[in-house]
Amino acid sequence: MSQERVILDDQAIRRALTRIAHEIIERNKGIDDCVLVGIKTRGIYLANRLAERIEQIEGSSVPVGEVDITLYRDDLTVKTTSEEPLLKGTDVPTDITDRKVILIDDVLYTGRTVRAALDALIDLGRPSQIQLAVLVDRGHRELPIRPDYIGKNVPTSKSEIITVTLKEIDEIDGVTII
Template sequence: MQKAVVLDEQAIRRALTRIAHEIIEKNKGIDDCILIGIKTRGIDIANRLAKRIEQIEGKSISVGELDITLYRDDLSFKTEDHEPIVKGSTVPTDITNKKVVLVDDVLYTGRTVRAAMDALIDIGRPSQIQLAVLVDRGHRELPIRADFVGKNIPTSSTEKIVVQLTEIDEIDQVSIYEG
């Protein structure tokens, strides 16, 4: 059951604009930077950040997508023959010695980010890995912290954060659900 909408379309847009500015500021521009979205919603957020960064800086930033299915430590099998469903990763440029900004929708236990870092290291050796998330809900199980956060939303372990984006869900909003 939905308890509350915590971010609407306008709040999401403002949060992503702020994150774009923070990425530019922290990296003193976007030279040697690449955004890599974690499938599924992280990719759409990364693409939106890239558009905002281009509007601000006047030049484009590369965007990649990462499928971490095989790197998860809580891998659940989703097909009848017990093989995980892998959608593939697309990284448009060599990430070696680049500043990689991993992008995801929600930071929770930190396990998704850890899996994404493992996947990145298999692709190349970035000079730095930063993390941008739309929502940080707490409850970390691993020592992982986001560099860029759209909104901190403290939650109980019984609550669920649901991020909806127009690219997938035809609406932009972040909600808290009970149970």
């Protein structure tokens, strides 16, 4: 029988994002030349929330974009279905060349999603630096990828499932483990 346990509630998510916003500002000595890029789907909502907090703290806005990694996934060739992948579109409103890109996702697990996002970003330009922010790092990396900013470390077994829900699409904020 599987049990569901809340890891982060809406207040904990808010606090984690506020802390990450402060860490981004501190590490980059402000937000000049920074661009936030969320990985579809939930990463873009987290990126927008971080941008709001950064603007509240710094008094100026940071550009926010979104990247669709569908065509960059390394598991497309192993899928058993013959369906075409559903593209959701990449939209980065500014040139990322020579800028610091902060890539944002909800959960970091094997690292394959981030690797695909890195490939997609490099196709858009040559950033001076790419940093990674995640709400939850659950371990079990298959690739040498490490986040720069972490909302919460949650050691898991491979049989456990981390679920992130956000108000923008799920009507409630929370992170649970099953």
